[in-house]
Amino acid sequence: MQYGLFLKGIGLTLEQALQFWKQEFVRGKMDPDKFDKGYSYNIRHSFGKEGKRTDCTPYSCMKIILTNPPGQGDYHGCPFRHSDPELLRQKLESYRVSPAGMDQILDLVKGTQYQVACQKYFEMTHNVDDCGFSLSHPNQFFFESQWILSGGKDLKKESSQPDTPQAKPGVQKTKDKSSTLASMNSSLEVDVEELEELLQ
Structure with missing residues (x-):
C-alpha cells in the first residue's frame, strides 16, 4: 500500500498502476487471473474506484x-x-x-x-x-x-x-x-517500462 500510493503520488495513472503491478506479480510467478481476481481490486480501491470510493493519498x-x-x-x-x-x-x-x-x-x-x-x-x-x-x-x-x-x-x-x-x-x-514542480507532477506520464529507471 505504501509503495503503491507513493507511485500514484508521483503521477502513475490507474491504468499504469494496474499494468505495473500485474507485470511485477506475474514476474513473481503469479497467475495473471489470480492477480486480476485478488489484487486489482485493491489497486482500484486506492484510486477511489472501488469500495467507499475514497481517493487515497500517499x-x-x-x-x-x-x-x-x-x-x-x-x-x-x-x-x-x-x-x-x-x-x-x-x-x-x-x-x-x-x-x-x-x-x-x-x-x-x-x-x-x-x-x-x-x-x-x-x-x-x-x-x-x-x-x-x-x-x-x-x-x-x-x-x-x-x-x-x-x-x-x-x-x-x-x-x-x-x-x-x-x-x-x-x-x-x-x-x-x-510551478515547475506542479508541471512535473501534472505532465509526468510514466511508461511502466520507464518506472524502474525513473526511481533509481
Missing part, C-alpha cells in the same frame, strides 16, 4: 514512522526508523555516502531524529549543503530530487555567496519552483 513520513511497523518479510516502513543500524550503514555505504556522513546520519537515527537523518541523506546524495526545506513526505523527497536532477535548482552554496542558491547554467533564474 503516506507522510510521520504516518510511515509511527504506524504499521514492518514485520519479518515486510518491505515497507522508513529506512531510517525501521532498519537495523548495521543494515542501514551497509545501505548508505552502497549509495556512496562518506564514512563521516554515515556517522552523522546514524547519530541522528540513534537520537530518533529520523526525518532529519533522511534530510541529511538527501543533502549528501544530492551534493547540497542545506536543502532549504524540511522533508516530511516521501513524494516531496522524489519531487525535490527531480527538481535538482533536472537542473531546475542547484542548492550547492558557493563560497563567495553563502546564502544565495545558485542556478545551474542554462536554467532561467526566474523559473518558479512551485
Whole structure:
C-alpha cells in the first residue's frame, strides 16, 4: 500500500498502476487471473474506484514512522526508523555516502531524529549543503530530487555567496519552483517500462 500510493503520488495513472503491478506479480510467478481476481481490486480501491470510493493519498513520513511497523518479510516502513543500524550503514555505504556522513546520519537515527537523518541523506546524495526545506513526505523527497536532477535548482552554496542558491547554467533564474514542480507532477506520464529507471 505504501509503495503503491507513493507511485500514484508521483503521477502513475490507474491504468499504469494496474499494468505495473500485474507485470511485477506475474514476474513473481503469479497467475495473471489470480492477480486480476485478488489484487486489482485493491489497486482500484486506492484510486477511489472501488469500495467507499475514497481517493487515497500517499503516506507522510510521520504516518510511515509511527504506524504499521514492518514485520519479518515486510518491505515497507522508513529506512531510517525501521532498519537495523548495521543494515542501514551497509545501505548508505552502497549509495556512496562518506564514512563521516554515515556517522552523522546514524547519530541522528540513534537520537530518533529520523526525518532529519533522511534530510541529511538527501543533502549528501544530492551534493547540497542545506536543502532549504524540511522533508516530511516521501513524494516531496522524489519531487525535490527531480527538481535538482533536472537542473531546475542547484542548492550547492558557493563560497563567495553563502546564502544565495545558485542556478545551474542554462536554467532561467526566474523559473518558479512551485510551478515547475506542479508541471512535473501534472505532465509526468510514466511508461511502466520507464518506472524502474525513473526511481533509481
